[in-house]
Amino acid sequence: MKRSGEVIIEKVLALSGIITILTTLGIIWVLISESAGFFADIPLTDFLFDTEWTPLFAEKHYGILPLLSGTFLTTLIAISTALPMGIIIAVYLSEYADKRFRRTVKPMLEILAAVPTVVYGFFALTVVTPFLQQFIPSLGSFNALSAGLVMGIMIIPVISSLSEDALYAVPKSLREASYGMGATKFQTSFKVVVPAASSGILVSVILGIARAIGETMVVAIAAGQQPNLTLDPRQTVETITAYIVQVSLGDVQHGSLEYKTVFAAGITLFVFTFLLNNVSFWIKKKYQEKYE
């Protein structure tokens, strides 16, 4: 016989697990059922191929492409900033820095991830944009470039920290083999250690991308709220997340078609982040098999 206290604890633990799963299922259910209402009125082909997104205007269009391009553009800028920086930082910390420096700096970098994103948003709007305008006069006061750059800085810790873990886990024997043939530290780092850690680095990049796609405050504040099918980083764009904020904060009537657009946008976002998370999970699993 188990003691009754233990039975209660077991139940409580199981319940917490079940609540998490139920919440996730609930979110998916709401997304699907509400966007089903949207797609009952708007054909899927309009949603996927129309090049304008104007549900809040008199002349309504429901093409997701401008929001997707906005998300894609800011994410691309963010990842192009974060990837080189993140990997250079990771290589430095793992291969070059002495142990004490690594122990101090790594947690400090992770603090970057703890800054509230709204602060990043205002930093982009009030510091980065005016600064960049000195060099690029045609830069709008809301633009994809500043938002993307700042978002890139924000996800550096995601990439540098996870990549550093992956680099650090590469067996010392591989480094020795490389040095033993007369390779320099630089050659060893970039031709042996980085490739050997590539799957771990890839996972960090995918998680960084997922973070950038789902990021809301920075783009809502600094990139603007004007759906725009463009890949010009100087222009105002609206991302999926920024649109959801815009409608949720506005006075759109509950249950109306405008209201349901939020869920259609939301499910699109969900599909992307869900896929990315799964890909990273799959890579991680494969990688572990290889090294054990």
Add this chain to the structure above:
Amino acid sequence: MKHIEAKNVNVYYGENHVLKDIDLTIKENTVTAFIGPSGCGKSTFLRTLNRMNDYIDTFRKKGKIFIEGKDIYDKKVRVEELRRKVGMVFQKPNPFPKSIFENVAYGLKIHGISNKMEINETVEKSLKQAALWNEVKDKLDKPALSLSGGQQQRLCIARTLAVKPSIILMDEPASALDPISTAKIEELIQELKEKYTIVIVTHNMQQAARISDRTAFFYMGELVEYDKTSVLFTNPSNKQTENYITGRFG
């Protein structure tokens, strides 16, 4: 000809005095075995010969080591050039997680050789020298990690040969392998000695007796006895050596 010459070498790890007054000369085209119980300093000494200990923060060395007449710890020596000349094979096979071909080509590429023909030829030649060519010639693009342990170790030897060293240091190269793979490695060492000077650390005294021309017995950081293998194993002049090779301790 003297190929390696150590003069009064002392090594410290922090306060720890791990090698004491080592004097030793190794001739060209010979196999020299370093034997002795764990912690006797034989691996440390091997690693001072290609400056692998440079990466240990607390490492300090006194005395001089000459290879082909040059002081290898001289400030003017580029450690990358030294290691190109003094190759190393490690205890556990450590191929890179790349293809078989790339593993052997790596050393050439880092030394700036980009001519495809030259790389292809050297890869083939090195794999042949390491007695691995026939087993891998049809799958050069396969991952090196798909090979067996013994094949991986011969790949590591091929990889070392590719950069054309004159000395090969081997740190217990067969200790992680099965008897058949071990026999192949030993056979290979005999062949390689015609062109290279080989220094091998081993725990296995039969192995030292089988393959080496000269044997050095290390104990507690000292070079106790260094002689022809046939002499050292049949008629050791030192009591400690005799106790060790007859299995009374170690």
